[in-house]
Amino acid sequence: MAQQRNRSEAEISLIRKAGSIAAAVLREASRRVSPGLTTRELDHHVGDLIRGHGATSAFFGYRNFPAQCCLSVNEGVVHGIGNDRRLQFGDLLKLDIGVRYRGFVGDVAMSMAVGGCAPLAQKLMDVTTEALHLGIAQARSGQRVIEISRAVQRHVERHGFSVVREFVGHGVGETLHEEPQVPNFVDDRNTARLRPGMTIAIEPMVNAGQPGVEILGDRWTVVTRDRQLSAHFEHTVLVTEGEPEILTRDGMSPLY
Numbered sequence: 001m002a003q004q005r006n007r008s009e010a011e012i013s014l015i016r017k018a019g020s021i022a023a024a025v026l027r028e029a030s031r032r033v034s035p036g037l038t039t040r041e042l043d044h045h046v047g048d049l050i051r052g053h054g055a056t057s058a059f060f061g062y063r064n065f066p067a068q069c070c071l072s073v074n075e076g077v078v079h080g081i082g083n084d085r086r087l088q089f090g091d092l093l094k095l096d097i098g099v100r101y102r103g104f105v106g107d108v109a110m111s112m113a114v115g116g117c118a119p120l121a122q123k124l125m126d127v128t129t130e131a132l133h134l135g136i137a138q139a140r141s142g143q144r145v146i147e148i149s150r151a152v153q154r155h156v157e158r159h160g161f162s163v164v165r166e167f168v169g170h171g172v173g174e175t176l177h178e179e180p181q182v183p184n185f186v187d188d189r190n191t192a193r194l195r196p197g198m199t200i201a202i203e204p205m206v207n208a209g210q211p212g213v214e215i216l217g218d219r220w221t222v223v224t225r226d227r228q229l230s231a232h233f234e235h236t237v238l239v240t241e242g243e244p245e246i247l248t249r250d251g252m253s254p255l256y
Contacts, residue, residue, distance in 0.1 A: 001170065001171070001177050001178050001179045001181070002174070002175055002178050002179065003178070003179045004171050004173060004178050004179060004180075004198055004199070006197060007173065007197050007199075011104065011173075012197065012199070012238065014101065014102050014103065014104040015104045015105070015106065015172075015173055015199050015236070015238070015247060016238070016247050017101055017102075017104075017106075018055065018099055018100065018101040018102075018104045018105055018106035018247075019106030019107075019108070019236045019247030019248040019249075020106070020247070020248070020249065020250050020251065021050070021053045021054075021055050021099050021101055021106060021250075022097050022098065022099045022106035022107065022108045022236070022248050023106075023108055023248045023249050023250035023255075024049075024053065024250040025046060025049045025050055025053065025097050025099065026095060026097050026108050026109075026110060026248075026255065027250060027252065027255055028049050029042065029045060029046050029049060029069075029095060029097070030095065030110070030112055030255065032045050033087065033093060033095075033112060033114060034087070034114070034115065035086075035087055035088055035089045035114055035115050036086055036087065037086065037087050038082070038083070038084050038085060038086050038087070039071045039073070039080070039081075039082040039083055039085050039087065040082040040083050040084060041082075042071060042082060042087075042095075043067050043068050043069055043071060043081075043082030044068070044082075046068045046069045046095075046097060047060075047068035047069075050068065050097075050099050053099070053101075054101070055099040055100060055101040056099065056100045057069065057098065057099065057100070058098030058099055058100045058105045058106075058107070058176050059096075059097075059098050059176075062176055065079075065081075065220065066081060067081045067082050068082075069082075069095065069096060069097045069098075070094070070095075070096035070097075070109075071093065071094070071095060071096075072093070072094040072096075072221070072222070072230075072232070073085065073087070073091050073092065073093055073094070074091055074092050074229055074230075075223045075224045075227045075228060075229060075230060076094065076221060076222070076223055076230065077094075077164060077167070077205050077207070077213055077222040077223060077224060077230040077232065078094070078096060078167055078205060078222045078232060079096075079220045079221055079222050080094070080220075080221045080222075081218060081220055081221060087114045088114065089114060089115040089116060090113070090114065090115065090116060090117055090118065090121075091113070091114040091117075092111060092112075092113060092114075092117060092121045092124075092125075092229055092230075092231065093111065093112055093113075093114055094109060094110070094111045094230075094231070094232045095109060095110055095111075095112070096108075096109035096232065096234065097109065098176055103174065104173060104174060105172050105173065105174070105175065105176050106172070106236050106247060106248055107172050107176065107201045107203075107234060107236050107248070108234055108235060108236060108248035109203060109232050109233060109234035110232075110233055110234075110255055110256055111124075111125050111128065111231040111232055111233060112125075113125075120208060120229065121229055121231075123159070124161060124206060124208050124229055124230075124231045125231050125233075127155065127156060127159045127161055127206065127231075128156070128161075128204050128206040128231040128232070128233050129233050129256045130155055131151070131152045131155040131156050131184075131204045131206065132152070132202060132203070132204050132233045132234070132235065132256075134151040134152065134155050135148040135149075135151050135152040135184075135202045135204065136148075136202055136235060136237055136244055136246065137151070137244070138150075138151050139194060139200065139202065139237050139239055139244040140194065140239065140243075140244060141194055141195055141196050141239055141240065141241055142193065142194065142195075143193070143194050144190075144191055144192065144193050144194070145180050145181075145182055145183075145190050145191075145192045145193075145194065146186060146187070146188070146190050146191065148169075148182055148202060149182070149183045149184060149185055149186050149187065149190065150186050152184045152185075152202075152204050153184060153185045153186055156184070156204065156206050161206050161207060161208060162206070162207045162209070162210055162211040163184040163185050163204065163205065163206055163207075163211060164184065164205040164206070164207060164211055164213055164230075165183075165185055165211055166213055166222075167205055167213075167222065168181050168182055168183040168184060168203075169181070169182030169183070169184070169200060169201050169202045169203045169234070170182055170200065170201050171198065171199065171200050171201070172199055172200065172201045172236055173199050179192070180192035180198075180200070182200055182201070182202055182203075184203075184204045184205065184206075194239045195239065196239055196240055196241050197238075197239065198238075198239040199236060199237070199238050199239075199247065200236070200237055200239070201234055201235070201236050201237075202234065202235060202237055203232065203233065203234030203235075204231075204232070204233060204234075205230065205231075205232045206230065206231050206232070207224050207226075207228060207229070207230045208224075208228040208229040208230070209224060209226040209228030209229075210224070210225065210226050210228075212224070212225035212226065213225055233256060234248075235247070235248045236248045
């Protein structure tokens, strides 16, 4: 991963714009979700939305990824590829969207129920959202990344769920993945200190069961090893001299 350099205000403004486009696309795509829609249809719709905002997908072609966005269902954790699977009432869908705008990237994700869901799925989404915002609250100048990790892990495990170890948050800006890595679990080796102007993607991936995951035969789709549900929420965040700024909001009331 590339190290983040000191960015100008103009460059930060472009990341902010990329983030707002990603948030708008996420909002618009979520309105399309309904039982009977295939994940491939949803992926194509996301591509159309991104292009309609004058941006391109940050995922398509990245390390040969073949889709416009990541769509993971139920036991799917991350990196799911749209296909002929039709969404069913009660499915837990994860939408992960990255856009590139004038050379800079915004990255955002959410989980949502298709039509409705069981209480366990709702609790899993609620806890994951809460963990995300507890982590964001720690994204302050002078803090170490480990404090974000500690806030996320503590909240998740307090509610009887587990955090994925193999995939983590990350810096984001000129490229999709930059330093520092932002784990959702405490790793004493992660001592990076946050400074104003850094942009990071904080993204708890939370399993209802055990933390173990595996990658399917398509070499992309990550699922829980025990095939229990997983939830994923993500925001791109700017570290400032004061309160952290969530860049993946589109000016409307936040989705989460």
